Amino acid sequence: MHIMEGYLPWQWCLVWFCVAIPFMYLGARKIIQIIREHPDQKILVALSGAFIFLLSSLKMPSVTGSSSHPTGTGLSVVLYGISCTAFLSTIVLIFQALLLAHGGLTTLGANCVSMGIIGPAVGLLVWMLLRKANASIPVSMFFTAAIADLMTYVVTAIELTVCYHSSGYVSAFVDFMTTYAVTQIPLSIIEGILFAMFAKYLLNSRPEVFKIAEDRQNVGLKKSGKEESA
Amino acid sequence: MKNRTIYVVGFAVIALLVVGALAYGAANGSEFGGSDDAGGDIIADENGGSYTPWTHGIWGGYELPSETESFLFALQAAIGAVIIGFFIGYTYARNKFRVGDKEEIAAEKSE
Numbered sequence: 001m002h003i004m005e006g007y008l009p010w011q012w013c014l015v016w017f018c019v020a021i022p023f024m025y026l027g028a029r030k031i032i033q034i035i036r037e038h039p040d041q042k043i044l045v046a047l048s049g050a051f052i053f054l055l056s057s058l059k060m061p062s063v064t065g066s067s068s069h070p071t072g073t074g075l076s077v078v079l080y081g082i083s084c085t086a087f088l089s090t091i092v093l094i095f096q097a098l099l100l101a102h103g104g105l106t107t108l109g110a111n112c113v114s115m116g117i118i119g120p121a122v123g124l125l126v127w128m129l130l131r132k133a134n135a136s137i138p139v140s141m142f143f144t145a146a147i148a149d150l151m152t153y154v155v156t157a158i159e160l161t162v163c164y165h166s167s168g169y170v171s172a173f174v175d176f177m178t179t180y181a182v183t184q185i186p187l188s189i190i191e192g193i194l195f196a197m198f199a200k201y202l203l204n205s206r207p208e209v210f211k212i213a214e215d216r217q218n219v220g221l222k223k224s225g226k227e228e229s230a
Numbered sequence: 231m232k233n234r235t236i237y238v239v240g241f242a243v244i245a246l247l248v249v250g251a252l253a254y255g256a257a258n259g260s261e262f263g264g265s266d267d268a269g270g271d272i273i274a275d276e277n278g279g280s281y282t283p284w285t286h287g288i289w290g291g292y293e294l295p296s297e298t299e300s301f302l303f304a305l306q307a308a309i310g311a312v313i314i315g316f317f318i319g320y321t322y323a324r325n326k327f328r329v330g331d332k333e334e335i336a337a338e339k340s341e
Contacts, residue, residue, distance in 0.1 A: 004270065004283070005283065005285060005286060005287035006283025006284050006285040006286060006287070007270065007273055007281075007283055009284075010284065043316075043317055043320060044317075046313050046317070047313060047314060047317045049313075050309070050310040050311075050312075050313035050314050050317075051310065051314065052310070053306055053307070053309050053310030053313075054306075054307050054309075054310025054311055054314065055310070056306075057303050057304075057306040057307040057310070058307065059303070072310075092306075095306060096306070097287070098288075099302050100294075100299060100302050100303065100306075101287070101289065101293065101294065101299075104287050105287060105288065106285055106287070160272075160273065160276075161276075164272075164273050164276035164277050164281075165276055166275075166276050166277060166278045167275070167276060172276045175272050175275070175276065176272060179272055186247050186250075186251050187251075189247060190244050190247050190248065193240050193243055193244055194240070194244065196240070197236065197237055197240040197241075200233065200236055200237075201233075201237075201318075204233060205321045205322075205325055206321060
């Protein structure tokens with residue numbers, strides 16, 4: 001799923017790095033701050049990263065001659081937001097780029113934008129909309145995880161289409177989507193079910209986790225609202 | 231619906247989807263080709279027929295033996311699974327001993 005080393009022109013590598021680095025930096029800072037101020041949250045931060053580690057290692061073959069894997073970013077984006085997810089995804093992407101030749105260091109920025117920023121951001125938007133519509137936490141988590149996963153692949157296809165489109169933008173996008181996104185649909189459903197079950201487990205065993213997360217999201221929204229009105 | 235029923239049904243659906251996807255893939259001759267390879271072919275097509283990566287990264291052209299690669303993927307999964315397992319065990323113990331504390335306090339009060 002990740003864009004391989006050397007497969008993006010260096011100019012585009014730079015562009016995607018410029019987009020990703022602020023998120024990585026803010027995420028690292030936010031995680032350090034959370035761990036310092038709330039040491040009891042350390043295990044939940046580790047848990048969010050663990051899901052990305054575990055799920056992005058589970059590869060499945062597909063008929064397009066490719067293989068796909070879930071991304072596991074749904075939980076971390078709901079609990080800690082987009083920047084923390086970007087930072088946690090970067091750790092996994094570096095592990096895979098250095099040790100598994102899956103993805104690459106030059107394409108780290110582009111892969112981080114798809115897997116750690118835009119995919120989870122759309123997932124978070126879905127979470128907020130569903131929670132506003134009074135959907136239950138497990139149902140909201142199902143759609144958040146599934147859509148964050150699917151969007152990761154859609155963004156990867158867009159990143160490649162922007163660079164390579166000799167048959168036209170639409171045709172190139174469809175080609176990349178067939179390789180990356182279509183094989184991803186059953187996997188995103190699996191990921192959604194898994195996260196919905198885990199959300200149910202968290203609701204039973206540590207219900208305060210989602211309360212803290214939603215309070216944090218509301219504070220974030222109010223802050224951005226105030227900045228806009230100022 | 232009871233929690234246990236939800237977990238059983240959830241894992242059953244996941245198992246069915248995984249087996250279904252693998253069976254469908256086997257029937258259509260799919261392989262673990264790697265989306266990187268398939269992506270590379272399409273990039274070549276969309277780049278006018280050929281594409282040569284401008285870098286091969288810090289390892290150059292060296293490719294890991296498949297056993298080592300599988301081991302490293304398993305290691306990655308294991309790191310994640312160990313932390314998730316630790317969290318579930320920690321939460322279980324935390325809730326159990328909290329209940330125990332409450333019972334002890336109640337017993338002390340009644341005495």
